[in-house]
Amino acid sequence: MNAAIHTFDGEMGVMYNPDKISQDYQERENSVFATLKDDLRAALQRDPAAVSPLQVILFYPGFHAIVLHRLAHRLHEKGLFWLPHFISWFSRFLTGVEIHPGARIGKGFFIDHGMGVVIGETTRIGTNVTLYQGAVLGGIGRNRGKRHPDIADRVMIGAGAKVLGPVEVGEGSKVGAGAVLLQSIPPGSTAVGVPAEVVRRATASGGEDYKNG
Secondary structure (H helix, E strand, C coil), X not given: CCCCCEEEECCCCEEECCHHHHHHHHHHCCCHHHHHHHHHHHHHHHCCCCCCHHHHHHHCHHHHHHHHHHHHHHHHXXXXXXXXXXXXXXXXXXXXXXXXXXXEXXXXXXXXXXXXXXXXXXXXXXXXXXXXXXXXEECCCCCCCCCCCEECCCCEECCCCEEECCCEECCCCEECCCCEECCCECCCXXXXXXXXXXXXXXXXXXXXXXXXX
């Protein structure tokens, strides 16, 4: 088996390839403006309080943070150092959201409320992901290699949740508010608690399996 593919559950046969995030990310970054349009659309679709694009553009710190990050990341990818980090610092000052310029974030990204969100340098995020206030995608240890999470498509990270270390959160999963996730979870899972445990997961037949039900 390819070392890049991890089997989360042999019974379910669910597999997740983390390299897919990098491949999809490169395709999605072809147009910054198209990606920002997807980010704007995500805010309008996922926040019932959003009534117009202008409202989001003017008053949503989560949207401001992702706009500034996409600029900082582009400069970071070109090998610049000081300017991307200055933009990241300014974004944190302006929005309360801290995103390292090296973090890779797919389109349709939405940060609701925003304050206290932290996204580390080696984080990779797929498409249509939602983070709520206080969510942290952080690292553990002091090594300079891969030390932050991989977040697949359509994942929701709840308010105050912490996802720590080079773990993988499978497609369509949810991490509950206040949870501390320290291990990988398969697609379609819901993880809650400290430390977080999977309490619900998708089955091969398309149904759901509850841990205590």
